[in-house]
Amino acid sequence: MASIKVNLTINSSDVFPYVVDINDTKTISTASDANANSSSLGQLTVSTTALTINTEIDGGIDNRALVYIKNTGSVATAGVSADPNIIVDDEGTPIMEIAPGEFCFLPYNGGANSTLTVETASGTGYISFMVVELT
């Protein structure tokens, strides 16, 4: 069994009529069994062909996993277009779209032996990712 500590802060002074100041921390432990026997951390170049990000997770994410994905592509600057958004699919169904510079994280569970894939609508995109099987 291993553990990972996650902290998320969200701050804004103008999205709501009052200041938003969220600061949450959670330490998550992995189970001591075959459903939680893999973790991976890496980066990928993404195209319009769906690419599995949990290839090394023994055939699929067994049940529940902590997933972090960041679109590390370039944001738009004067005269230069942004790299494409990254589309995240659960078993082929789009569940998220991440713009350059943005990230997401979630305790993911698409069912037994789920496959998470990433793709772009057009062009080449870039991500860094972490997948940690939990239970």
Added chain:
Amino acid sequence: MSKGNNTLKCTVTFSSTDLLPASLAMTKTMNLTVPGSTAGNEAQMQTFTAPQAAAGSGIMIPPNTQAHDMTGRVFFFVQNTGSTYNLLVRVVSEHSGVTPDQMGDLAPGEFAMYQFDDGVMDSDGTRDHLRLEISCATAAQTTTATVFWWEMAA
């Protein structure tokens, strides 16, 4: 929401000494601009009690009865604020006729942040009725949840 562009700053930190062969210490920050247009004109923070429900019968956010829809890209922050049961999170792109797809499973105290898009996630060619759904998995289970969402650019 105030007039003009607004901003949100999000930072996530992961740390572990025993998950990987080397210690993990990673912090990432993103600064988001919420446009002062119709694509970014809505944000809500709510708390719920989530009952057991099959896909399509849980609590829809925003409610199916709500006249207006999320437009373009939307960020969601979800936290299971209960102490006993897990919170299932599903997403659906249509008001009816499409079964929501399960994507998240939050143990008590856990939280998540997602970004949806009513374009790439649409299933009938009409960009409408993007919804997040929460529920518990098993009969007699309930938990509480906090949901915070805000529209981004189209």
